[in-house]
Amino acid sequence: MKRATILVVQHDESVFSLLQEYLVRHEFDVLYKSPLQPLTTLLANKHVDLVIVGPFHSAPSDVLEVTQAIQQQNEHVPIIIITGCSSEKQILTALKLGVSDFFTLPLACEELCASITRILAKQHGNGTRKIPDSACETMWTAMIGKTPQICELKTQLMNIAPTESTVLIIGETGTGKELAAEMIHQHSRRKNQPFVSVNCAALPETLIESELFGYERGAFTGAVAQQPGKFEQASGGTILLDEIGDMAYQAQAKILRTLEQREIYRLGSRKSIPIDVRVIAATNHDLEQLMRKNVFRNDLFYRLNVAQIVLPPLRDRKEDIPLLLDHFLHVMNQHFGRQVQRFSDETIDMLLAYDWPGNIRELKNLVEASFINLPPTSVAEITLPTPFIQRFQLAQQSPQKERDQILTALFATNWNKSRAAQKLHWSRMSLYRKMEKYQISLSSPTNPTTNTDS
Numbered sequence: 001m002k003r004a005t006i007l008v009v010q011h012d013e014s015v016f017s018l019l020q021e022y023l024v025r026h027e028f029d030v031l032y033k034s035p036l037q038p039l040t041t042l043l044a045n046k047h048v049d050l051v052i053v054g055p056f057h058s059a060p061s062d063v064l065e066v067t068q069a070i071q072q073q074n075e076h077v078p079i080i081i082i083t084g085c086s087s088e089k090q091i092l093t094a095l096k097l098g099v100s101d102f103f104t105l106p107l108a109c110e111e112l113c114a115s116i117t118r119i120l121a122k123q124h125g126n127g128t129r130k131i132p133d134s135a136c137e138t139m140w141t142a143m144i145g146k147t148p149q150i151c152e153l154k155t156q157l158m159n160i161a162p163t164e165s166t167v168l169i170i171g172e173t174g175t176g177k178e179l180a181a182e183m184i185h186q187h188s189r190r191k192n193q194p195f196v197s198v199n200c201a202a203l204p205e206t207l208i209e210s211e212l213f214g215y216e217r218g219a220f221t222g223a224v225a226q227q228p229g230k231f232e233q234a235s236g237g238t239i240l241l242d243e244i245g246d247m248a249y250q251a252q253a254k255i256l257r258t259l260e261q262r263e264i265y266r267l268g269s270r271k272s273i274p275i276d277v278r279v280i281a282a283t284n285h286d287l288e289q290l291m292r293k294n295v296f297r298n299d300l301f302y303r304l305n306v307a308q309i310v311l312p313p314l315r316d317r318k319e320d321i322p323l324l325l326d327h328f329l330h331v332m333n334q335h336f337g338r339q340v341q342r343f344s345d346e347t348i349d350m351l352l353a354y355d356w357p358g359n360i361r362e363l364k365n366l367v368e369a370s371f372i373n374l375p376p377t378s379v380a381e382i383t384l385p386t387p388f389i390q391r392f393q394l395a396q397q398s399p400q401k402e403r404d405q406i407l408t409a410l411f412a413t414n415w416n417k418s419r420a421a422q423k424l425h426w427s428r429m430s431l432y433r434k435m436e437k438y439q440i441s442l443s444s445p446t447n448p449t450t451n452t453d454s
């Protein structure tokens with residue numbers, strides 16, 4: 001994938017070099033706009049994905065003029081401003097100009113990088129720009145996401161896959177536990193052998209043994225022919241014991257025995273059958289809590305918890321939403337034979353504001369539902385079906401609650417806008433917009449000199 005190009009508009013070459021070094025390390029191509037180069041020529045001749053105006057130690061009065069000049073030349077390019085001191089008025093003017101983000105010095109480089117990635121991801125979600133390659137992406141394309149949490153997760157999966165270790169995958173519903181288990185299997189030496197998934201929650205206690213271990217003819221009424229169980233079906237490959245936290249206590253002992261002895265007995269037979277199966281278990285429960293309540297066995301937990309993977313909920317990695325939308329748009333275009341190019345900006349904003357209790361499955365289902373409701377004519381942009389919009393609006397909190405929530409986050413962080421935005425899972429610009437909407441002062445009422453931004 002093509003690397004994104006960032007233009008830095010800066011008067012001092014040594015300041016530029018420091019920023020350039022940091023951005024290049026994060027896989028961005030960087031262009032320098034010196035005071036002598038006309039901005040218009042540069043923007044006309046070079047492809048630019050994002051512009052950084054600054055860092056300027058003082059707040060030069062022309063920062064906003066430069067911003068306007070860039071917008072006149074290229075109205076779609078996102079702009080980030082970095083200045084040494086920012087007045088409330090300047091931030092609000094930048095907001096009104098549609099600047100994508102605003103930083104004050106000293107610069108928190110990690111936050112700048114996260115902001116760039118988020119802004120570019122949003123552009124990419126609109127089908128207009130590419131975000132840079134990252135090492136974690138390579139062979140793990142089925143798992144969409146570029147946030148640090150997902151990159152770390154992919155590295156962990158990559159390390160665990162080639163081992164033979166038992167794996168416990170933990171995560172809320174719809175976060176991709178089954179997908180992660182499949183990826184482990186596909187990148188292990190067992191990849192050409194079966195991958196068998198068993199939903200332990202759906203198995204009545206009376207059927208667990210016959211399902212998992214199989215049965216001989218005549219073992220019980222209705223057993224008219226011999227039947228191998230899931231462990232045998234997975235022979236040489238991987239078995240996923242999904243929803244293991246919902247398995248009955250008695251049945252857990254049978255799983256433990258199988259893992260310890262590496263053999264099974266079919267119902268109605270005394271002959272042991274050795275099994276060569278890698279075991280992965282998944283759950284959306286807190287197993288340690290279940291152990292304290294004596295509904296999950298300690299010994300089974302320790303047997304399963306050799307390598308542990310935790311999948312983050314979607315609300316903790318909202319920057320991945322535009323990429324996921326793009327992915328599901330592509331999948332549904334193929335499925336429905338359509339050529340929709342993008343989601344409308346209002347839709348993306350709405351989806352970014354939502355908390356996704358059903359995680360990625362909920363997002364995927366929503367995209368599919370949007371396609372089902374499309375008119376038969378060619379459509380470039382997609383919006384959500386009305387019932388979904390109403391649901392999202394209902395899910396949004398009342399304005400008073402939202403104002404209180406913002407104030408709580410600001411007081412908790414001593415009016416540090418970056419940390420408050422993090423707490424609220426918003427970008428800093430969204431926080432500034434809402435502060436303006438609810439007429440919340442940019443500086444702390446208890447300490448008016450505080451206008452912390454980093």
Ligand SMILES: Nc1ncnc2c1ncn2[C@@H]1O[C@H](COP(=O)(O)OP(=O)(O)OP(=O)(O)O)[C@@H](O)[C@H]1O
Nearest residue numbers: 142143144145172173174175176177178179360361
């Ligand atoms: N990072 C991802 N990128 C693309 N698709 C994903 C990603 N994570 C999950 N999905 C898709 O979301 C859907 C739900 O994922 P999956 O079934 O793996 O979740 P789960 O955690 O096992 O859910 P449950 O606990 O309800 O069984 C699947 O269609 C899966 O392919």
